[in-house]
Amino acid sequence: MAEKxxxxxxxxxxxxxxxxxxxxxxxxxxxxxxxxxLKPAIVMALSVxxxxxxxxxxxxxxxxxxxxRIRIIVQLVVVAALVILVxxxxxxxxxxxxxxxxxxxxxxxxNCIVMGRLEAFALANPPGKSFVDGIGNGLGYGLILILVxxxxxxxxxxxxxxxxxxxxxxxxxxxxxxxxxxGYENNGLMLLSPMALIVVGLIIWAQRARNRKLIEN
Amino acid sequence: MKFxxxxxxxxxxxxxxxxxxxxFAPAINALDTFLYVPNHTTHKGAHxxxxxxxxxxxxxxxxxxxxxxxxxxxxxxxxHFSQIEGSDMTFMxxxxxxxxxxxxxxxxxxxxGLAIExxxxxxxxxxxxxxxxxxxxxxxxIMPIDLPLWMLALSVVFAVVIGKEAFGxxxxxxxxxxxxxxxxxxxxxxxxxxxxxxxVADATTVDGISGETILGKLAAGKEVGYNTMDMFxxxxxxxxxxxxxxxxxxxxxxxxxxxxxxxxxIVSGFIGAAIMALGxxxxxxxxxxxxxxxxxxxxxxxxxxxxxxxxxxxxAQTNTGKLIYGFLIGVFGILIRVFNPAYPEGIMLAILxxxxxxxxxxxxxxxxxxxxxxxxxxxxxxxxx
Numbered sequence: 001m002a003e004k005x006x007x008x009x010x011x012x013x014x015x016x017x018x019x020x021x022x023x024x025x026x027x028x029x030x031x032x033x034x035x036x037x038l039k040p041a042i043v044m045a046l047s048v049x050x051x052x053x054x055x056x057x058x059x060x061x062x063x064x065x066x067x068x069r070i071r072i073i074v075q076l077v078v079v080a081a082l083v084i085l086v087x088x089x090x091x092x093x094x095x096x097x098x099x100x101x102x103x104x105x106x107x108x109x110x111n112c113i114v115m116g117r118l119e120a121f122a123l124a125n126p127p128g129k130s131f132v133d134g135i136g137n138g139l140g141y142g143l144i145l146i147l148v149x150x151x152x153x154x155x156x157x158x159x160x161x162x163x164x165x166x167x168x169x170x171x172x173x174x175x176x177x178x179x180x181x182x183g184y185e186n187n188g189l190m191l192l193s194p195m196a197l198i199v200v201g202l203i204i205w206a207q208r209a210r211n212r213k214l215i216e217n
Numbered sequence: 218m219k220f221x222x223x224x225x226x227x228x229x230x231x232x233x234x235x236x237x238x239x240x241f242a243p244a245i246n247a248l249d250t251f252l253y254v255p256n257h258t259t260h261k262g263a264h265x266x267x268x269x270x271x272x273x274x275x276x277x278x279x280x281x282x283x284x285x286x287x288x289x290x291x292x293x294x295x296x297h298f299s300q301i302e303g304s305d306m307t308f309m310x311x312x313x314x315x316x317x318x319x320x321x322x323x324x325x326x327x328x329x330g331l332a333i334e335x336x337x338x339x340x341x342x343x344x345x346x347x348x349x350x351x352x353x354x355x356x357x358x359i360m361p362i363d364l365p366l367w368m369l370a371l372s373v374v375f376a377v378v379i380g381k382e383a384f385g386x387x388x389x390x391x392x393x394x395x396x397x398x399x400x401x402x403x404x405x406x407x408x409x410x411x412x413x414x415x416x417v418a419d420a421t422t423v424d425g426i427s428g429e430t431i432l433g434k435l436a437a438g439k440e441v442g443y444n445t446m447d448m449f450x451x452x453x454x455x456x457x458x459x460x461x462x463x464x465x466x467x468x469x470x471x472x473x474x475x476x477x478x479x480x481x482x483i484v485s486g487f488i489g490a491a492i493m494a495l496g497x498x499x500x501x502x503x504x505x506x507x508x509x510x511x512x513x514x515x516x517x518x519x520x521x522x523x524x525x526x527x528x529x530x531x532x533a534q535t536n537t538g539k540l541i542y543g544f545l546i547g548v549f550g551i552l553i554r555v556f557n558p559a560y561p562e563g564i565m566l567a568i569l570x571x572x573x574x575x576x577x578x579x580x581x582x583x584x585x586x587x588x589x590x591x592x593x594x595x596x597x598x599x600x601x602x
Contacts, residue, residue: 183365189405198379205383 010132014140016211021144022204023214026112031145032196034104038161041149043097045142047086047105049135052114055079056134060122075118076109083108113141148199156190225249243338247345275350277477281468282354282458282524288451289458290315293362296454297418315362318418319457322357325366329373330356337382348387348394348530349377355395355524358458359517359565360402361415368406372398392572393531396521396565403565411561416454430455431515432554432561435504449514459520462513469523478527481536482543486522487513489547497555505555512551521564522546531572538575538582546571 020026027048034040058078059066066074087105090098098105108114117137122130153159158166158180167178169186189195208214229249232242294311330353331345338345356373380397381390403410416430431443431453443453451461459465472478490513498509512518526532526546533542546567553563560566 183367185365185368185406185409187371187405188407189401192404201383202379 007129007132010129011136011139014133014136015143016140016207017214019140019144019207020113020116020137021141021200022207024113024116026116027141028197028200030104030107030111031148031200032193034101035145035149035152035196035199036156036191037100037159038146038149038153040097040100041145042142043090043094044101044104045138045145047090048108048111048113048141049138050086051079051082051108051111052117052138052141053131053134055082055114056117056122056130057127058082059118060125060127060130063123066123071123072115075115079114079118080109113137144200144203147203148196151199152190152196155187156195158186241339243335243342243344247335247338271347274477275347277475278351278472278524279354281471281477282351282358284464284467285458285461285520286319286354286358287312288461288464289358290319292451292453292460293318293418293457295452296416300417314418318362319357321366322360322362322364322369322457323354325370326356326373327353329370330377333374333377333382337386341386343386346387348381352376352394352398356398359395359399359456359520361410362418362457363415364402364406364409368402368409371405372402375401388530390530392569393525393528396525396569396572399565400569403562416456430561431511432505435508436561445511445514448511453515455515456517459517462519465519465523472523472527478523479529479532479539479543481539482527482532482546483523485540485543486526486547489544490518490522490551491547493548493551497551503555512554516554517562517564518547518550521550521568525564525568526571531575533575533578533582535579535582538579541578541582542571542575545574 014020018024021028021031030044030048034044055075055078059075062074083106086108087098090101090105117134121133125133150160153161154165158164158169164178166184167176167180169176169180174181229245232238232245291308291312293315294313295306297314298306298311327349330349334345334349353373356376357369360369360372376394376398380392380394381387384390409415411433412429429437429439431448434440434442447453449462451463453460469478469483473480473483491510494508494510494512497506501507522543526543533539546564549567549570550564553560553566555563557563
């Protein structure tokens with residue numbers, strides 16, 4: 001992380017070197033809860049990106065006005081307002097997905113990434129950079145979320161975005177097509193939350209094997 | 218024998234220091250030490266003047282497993298052919314049928330597991346450890362006989378990579394790798410790991426053949442249909458080699474006499490299970506509860522307590538700790554069986570749970586010892602010194 005504050009590094013660093021999930025280990029809970037299927041994960045990733053981006057922007061604009069002792073409350077108000085906005089938009093334009101995500105959209109408020117970036121970055125940096133930082137971290141979070149959801153949906157239910165990519169599983173072997181006709185079975189463990197944690201663990205393993213400077217002692 | 222030695226040295230030449238294939242030395246060294254006692258000596262620390270090493274320990278466990286495995290092969294044939302009219306029921310055809318079914322499982326388990334071990338050994342530049350020799354045999358022994366081989370292979374991959382190598386390899390794992398493999402298969406492919414079609418060979422393809430485990434029957438509220446001696450002898454459906462308490466106890470005797478496994482864990486495990494089983498029999502609210510001491514001879518209890526719980530890596534280390542650890546495995550195993558019929562094999566989960574708690578148990582045992590000795594010491598005298 002040489003050029004810490006260039007616009008490009010603000011956007012790219014959170015994707016790999018400073019990923020909010022795999023390096024900062026923030027926002028793990030939602031990575032477990034909504035990664036069973038790809039579609040909700042993508043919507044969730046977009047929602048979080050919007051919230052981190054705009055909450056960073058707004059808080060950064062107000063950073064010289066917020067009294068230090070009540071800053072957390074002010075930040076919470078901003079984040080909560082944005083989350084409600086996102087929730088309403090989802091309900092209006094993507095009702096099915098919003099029902100699927102249910103409480104987890106509301107729980108973006110408690111996502112450590114949002115507060116973490118506000119505290120660590122937006123309070124000390126100008127609005128432009130803060131906005132990019134928020135979007136970058138939202139992207140880094142979304143990248144891992146989508147990666148985990150990809151493997152969980154593919155191996156757990158044999159689908160991607162609801163499309164049966166591995167063939168159709170019928171009642172008997174003869175009714176099945178694709179891989180299922182050869183005796184392939186979906187992996188039920190992938191649908192259970194512990195597997196999300198293990199997949200995140202594997203991603204962390206792969207990332208650090210490739211990117212040695214991330215290994216801490 | 219000299220011929221073999223010369224041959225190995227000749228093969229080993231390109232793998233030596235500074236030679237072409239130095240990177241792959243761990244692989245060839247593993248083959249060498251498999252056949253010959255390695256030619257190194259201890260440089261520092263304790264010098265044990267005995268040939269007992271990891272390899273001899275592991276071979277002893279393998280020997281102890283053989284009686285149960287051979288019976289498991291015979292039982293596989295017995296369960297299959299006893300449901301087909303007019304079959305030859307002598308020992309050899311039944312045994313050969315089982316051998317034909319179980320040998321591929323063992324080959325797949327060893328092949329996949331050892332391949333991963335070799336890759337990690339070469340990648341990390343250490344010698345191949347012998348730990349997998351036992352794990353590789355244990356895994357097929359605790360699976361249903363009709364489990365598709367690719368599922369077995371996947372379970373092995375999961376157990377070795379996530380259960381063992383992720384923690385740092387042999388000796389560093391928190392959980393027993395063989396049980397990790399079974400837990401993986403159990404949660405990933407539940408339809409292949411429970412029900413009445415998986416425990417007897419070919420039950421899915423041949424009409425009229427089925428067989429449920431005793432615990433499965435009890436949970437479903439059916440008649441057991443076997444007497445205690447049948448269950449003790451192991452003439453019942455179940456995972457490949459876990460049915461016969463009799464031959465498992467023979468294995469246990471081998472392990473205890475050679476000092477490889479801790480008798481404390483085995484004995485306290487059975488005591489814990491017995492106390493729990495008797496307690497529930499007195500309560501007697503359902504069929505699983507009033508099964509009483511029969512719990513000790515069905516399912517994976519005997520196999521788990523003798524071969525899984527005694528794993529020196531994942532189990533408790535202190536003597537008192539071993540007693541507590543074994544006892545709790547028995548207690549929790551029966552508890553899970555009785556209260557959660559969805560998981561008929563409570564022992565697997567109980568051992569995995571206690572694997573996680575083993576270091577905690579050891580910690581408190583050592584701490585209480587420290588405290589006891591502190592009390593005994595004259596604190597005032599120490600202060601003046």
